[in-house]
Amino acid sequence: MGIILYELVSGAPPFMGETLPRVCGLVLQSEPPPLASRRPDVPPELAAIVMHCLAKSPEHRFQNIAGLAVALQNLAGRYGRASIEADLDAYRG
Secondary structure (H helix, E strand, C coil): HHHHHHHHHHHHCCCCCCCHHHHHHHHHHHCCHHHHHHHHHHHHHHHHHHHHHHCCCHHHCCCHHHHHHHHHCCCCHHHHHHHHEEEHHHHHH
């Protein structure tokens, strides 16, 4: 999810290489460029959420989509927050 968000916000994937093995190597061994280096106008809160999604260690990432939704909730407008709340209610069952 972090790679998709990064590309949606910045217009480019966080890892680029000429071959698939090169890209895989970058994913495993390199940190992605800070989102602000590609889009300085992105709110720091959003950049932090996206970079959190890209953490190398799974325990340092959001544990599920609900955690990501909660983190994004403060950045959403009124209708977005209402939609997130409805989705979270459905997720919780």
